[in-house]
Amino acid sequence: MLEIRPNCECCDKDLPPDSAEAMICSFECTWCADCAETVLGGVCPNCGGGLTPRPIRPAAALINNPASTRRVLSTNSNCATLRT
Secondary structure, three states: OOOOOOEOOOOOOEOOOOOOOEEEOOOOOEEEHHHHHHOOOOEOOOOOOEOEEOOOOOHHHHHHOOOOOOOOOOOOHHHHOOOO
């Protein structure tokens, strides 16, 4: 089951479970679509894998399988400049 992380690891934008903007790699590193395209060029800086849209977990499924609340931030230098 996917962790469904709550934020973009690059700019720290909130990405709720129903966000169509969330992109993930095979390790579930999570990015917003804007950072995935403009900052990362479609490649995860953590693992080197490609990024794909994160599936949306239906609201009814969130009751028994909630999304993560743990925020993760990348140490990538291109991302650090986006957070203030």
